[in-house]
Amino acid sequence: MTRILLRNCSYILARPDEPVRPGGSILIEDGLIAEVGEASGKDDIVVDCEGGLAMPALVNMHTHAAMTLFRGYSEDKPLMEWLFDIWSVEAKLKPWHVRAGTLVAGIEMALSGISTAMDMYFHTAEAARALEDVGIRGYLAIGLFDFMREDETERQLKIAEEHVRTIRNAGFELAKPALGPHAIYTCSRSLLEGVKELSERYNLLVHMHLAETTESQRKSLELYGMREAEILNEIGLLSTRSSFAHGVYLSEREIGLLAGAGSTIVHNPVSNMKLATGGISPLRSLIDAGVNVTLGTDGPGSGNRLDVFEAAKLAALAQRHLLRNAAALRVSEVLRMATTNGYRALGLKGGVLEPGYVADVLVVDLKAPNMWPPRPERLPSNLVYSASPSNVKTLVVNGRLVVDEGRILTVDVEKVYEGFERAVMDLFSEHVE
Amino acid sequence: MTRILLRNCSYILARPDEPVRPGGSILIEDGLIAEVGEASGKDDIVVDCEGGLAMPALVNMHTHAAMTLFRGYSEDKPLMEWLFDIWSVEAKLKPWHVRAGTLVAGIEMALSGISTAMDMYFHTAEAARALEDVGIRGYLAIGLFDFMREDETERQLKIAEEHVRTIRNAGFELAKPALGPHAIYTCSRSLLEGVKELSERYNLLVHMHLAETTESQRKSLELYGMREAEILNEIGLLSTRSSFAHGVYLSEREIGLLAGAGSTIVHNPVSNMKLATGGISPLRSLIDAGVNVTLGTDGPGSGNRLDVFEAAKLAALAQRHLLRNAAALRVSEVLRMATTNGYRALGLKGGVLEPGYVADVLVVDLKAPNMWPPRPERLPSNLVYSASPSNVKTLVVNGRLVVDEGRILTVDVEKVYEGFERAVMDLFSEHVE
Incomplete structure (x- = not known):
């Protein structure tokens, strides 16, 4: 495998909760970090x-990811009208549309310093191939829902199993299958039990929407007489293998269950505010209880940009606002959410720049005016509150150079745009925008 | 004066509330837009x-603007501790520090597509010169406060008058003086009356903090038995010449007074959330009442980035969140806040790409993946919810090319950084960070 030397870094943030170190070089070998500091060779x-x-x-x-196809579509409408517009087009999606949308998303994520995405969608084989082509890690959580219809449950589980086989047999280097039961109100108990069984049999991550709205909690109480995390705990779906998007409306007991099980909450602040659900995840309580908190952008329909810097800043702003406390979240906590905690959720030895960790490295350009002053004491704050995709200089994923000097090296962007244009034309030509 | 032809634009958004037009060229002459569409020559x-x-x-x-010097300083502290840290360094600021900080801010703003800044600070002559050098419009609102001490009032008004003369006599093309009485709780009634008198005598804009916190409203009631906008109305400071930062805690009566007077509210959503004041400006009510609503970034201490795209997106997100309504603000309303309404607040014939308007033109790069799909129907939404400074391609201010292909043309960035580094060293060398 290729050896890469990242030479002459002005500073190194080896761990998100340590001080920034004076610079040096980073040697990457066989997809792993080999040396940090004085490396050469x-x-x-x-x-x-x-x-x-x-x-x-x-x-x-x-x-x-593939919802880049829907970015900017049917904006300015109340939530249910917007969702209806999206669904009516989504019903027509074919695998090649998903590939086109996911390629653009993958390029945007790589150019934004993102090495790894948990992607919940369908036509997962094409989504996997798109992220693999771009060169970032894709965890393809296939969206599963039986809408409580018993005759659909088995079919969904078969689709899930087929998905696992397809992705595993495709010879991908980075793309991995995962299970994505959609939510408590779209999946029957039998389906969730089936997902748990598959997850154990195939050693798979499970990714699910949780407590995004008061309505989903109301539905859970109606169906099971329990809150969402309580019934998932009873089914056995809370574990270190499970990550839950949103987690806005959680009781203290649910937070305790999530912490005890070692599960992950994925905070999506842009989406929470944009969809106007009224809530903000209680990150301070989640972190204090020991829950592994990470960040997500949600899809480009509800988040628009695929930008974890934006999610990090808004996570901090929203928590300060919610708690009326300017010290609600520490900079180091936000940086952990954006990096190390994500790798932990996926069971990867990553998020740390030290020998033996996976070589997923981002180099941020400190010459841009918004990063000034680039003093070591201020850099962590500047990363959370001031950095943006425009500051992404270099991205290495699994020991491969994916972005250099802000340009993507792995795919032909013009060709990707051509395919995307075709997909958008095919999907939306009959729809008045 | 130079003639500039912006040729081959793929699309033109001539007014923020009109559909995007098919592209063409824009001819700029004598600082004004001369032709749009088929221009050549x-x-x-x-x-x-x-x-x-x-x-x-x-x-x-x-x-x-000069608070770029404080970016990332003393983060993670409760509000009052942070303010105390800032003030203790601010007391040492000399004109050359302000010049250094404002130059970096000016570069950042230009690279972020901002043609014009209302800058409330001190050592205004140096701040003016810095923004003039970068080539963007600076409205220098000199910060005024007598802390209710009668012996200080006259001195503040003399400083203000001197500031007006200095800026007006300096021969600047774009920099203009304005008056910046700090807030209701730092300026006596005599000072505010003096400001009103100066504003009329010299035909000056007035810029002031208003109703940022419940505490400032409490103080107003204590001092005057009236709410903030009520006493300002009585003094005669509500007019089309006045703009007010924040306007978070406003009564219906105050909103009516602001609308009736033709005053402007400047919404600073990042700052409101970061400083954890608990509130979000009631933009929907302000707009419905007819108040001219604009956007601000606040200083880089409380906003970090000088990014109006960020302010625009967060304005929309925050209003959706506040009102639990995904249709709380239309895309066109947000675009107006970011552009046309700002020019209106300043009494400039700008914010529209049509002949006779000032030639402040931004060209946004649609080839970046976060702007896809670049369909005309979706572009307004993509500008509000997805654009970022990384998409700024070209900026013309008053008929001068300031940014091209994402590079600043007017000042030597390396030299600016050297001066900034010296200022930071001089100011912070004794402070442990």
Whole structure:
């Protein structure tokens, strides 16, 4: 495998909760970080990182990547009208549309410093291939829902099993299958029990929407006489293998259950505010209870940009606002949510720039005016509150150079745009926008 | 004066509340827009805008630009501790520090598509010169406060008058003086009356903090037995010449007074959430009442980035969240806040790309993945919810090319950074960070 030397980094943030270190070099070998600091040697690729800060790459723990196709579509409408517009087009999606949308999403994520995405959607084989082509880690959580119809449950579980086989047999380097039971109000208990069984049999991550609205909690109480995390706990779906998007409306007891099980909450602040559900996840309580908290952008319909820097800043702003406390979340806690906690949720030894960890490295350009002053004491704050995709200089994923000097190296962007244009024309030509 | 031809724009958003038009060229002459559509001719500078959308440049209606010096300083502290840290360094600021900080801010704003800034700070002559050098419009609202001490009032008014003379006599093309009485709780009634008198005598804009917290309203009631906008109305400070930052805690009566007077509210959503004041400006009510609503970033201490795209998106998100209504603010309303309403607040014929309007033009790069799909129907939404400074391709201010292909043309960035570094070293060397 290729050896990469990231030379001359001005600063290194090796762990999100440690001080920024003076710079140096990072040697990458066989997809892993081999040396940090004084590294040098016979290297295949040398990247000059002068004026840059090297840090663990960002993780986007919740998205529906192919929904780039829907970005900006049917805006300015009340939630249910908007959803109806989306669904009526989504029903027509074919695998090639999903590939086209996911390619654009993958490029955007790579250019935004994201090494890894948890992507909940369908036509997962094409989504997997798209992220694999871009060169970022894709966890393809196939969307499952039987709408409480017994005759549909078995079919959904078969689709899930087929998905696992397809992705595992495709010979992908980075793309992995996962299970995505949609939500408590769209999946029957039998389906959720089936998902738990599959997850154990095939050792799979489970990714699900949880407590996004008061309505989903009301539905859970109606169906099971229990709150969402309580019934999932009873079914056995709370574990270190499970991550839950949103987690806005959670009781203290549910937070305790999630913490006890080692599960992950994925906070999507842009989506929560945009969809106007009225709530903001109680991150302070979740973190204090020991829950692993991560960040997501949600799909480009409800989040628009696939930007974890934006999610990180808004997570901090929203928590300060919610608690009326300017010290509600520490900068280091937000950086952990954006990086290390994501790798932990996926069972990857990543999110740390030290020998033996996976080589997912982001180099942030400190020469941009919004990063000034680039003093070591201020850099962590500047990363959370001031950085943006425009500051992404270099991205290495699993030891492969994916972005350099802000340009994507892995796919032909013009060709991707052509395919995307065709997909949008095919899907929306009959729809008045 | 130079003639500039912006050729081959793929799309033109001539007014924020009109549909996007098919592209063409824009001819700029003598600082004004001369032709839109089929323009061509003998031009001094031709800029190819293929793949770009031309729109009115953004206006940042509230900042303390030189506070780039404080970006990332003393983060993670409760509000009062943070303020105390800032003030203890601010007391040492000299004119050359303000110049250094404002130059970096000006570069950042230009690269973010901002043509115009309302800057409330001190050492205004140096701040003016910095923004003038960068080539963006600076409205220098000198910060005034007598802390209710009668012996200080006259001195503040003399400082204000001196500021007006200095800026007006300096021969600046774009920098203009304005008056910045700080807030109801730091300015005596005599000072506010003096400001009103100066504003009329010299025909000056007035810029002031208003109703940022419940505490400032409490103080107003204690001092005057009236709410903030009520006493300002009595003094005669509500007019089309006055703009007010924040306006979070306003009664229906105050909103009516502001609307009736033709005053402007500057919404600073990042700052409101970051400083954890608990409130979000009631934009829906303000707009419905007829108040001219604009956007600000606040200073880089409380907003960090000087990014009006960010302010626009968060304004929309926050209003949806506040009202639990996904249709709380229309895309066109947000675009007006970011552009046209700002020019209106300043009494400039701008914010529209039609002949006779000031030539403040922003070209947004539609080739970036986060702007896809670049369909005309979706572009307004993509500008509000998905655009970021990374998409800024070209900026023309008052008929001068300031940014092209994402690079600043007017100042030597390396030299600016050297001066900034010296200022930060000088100010913070004794402070542990």
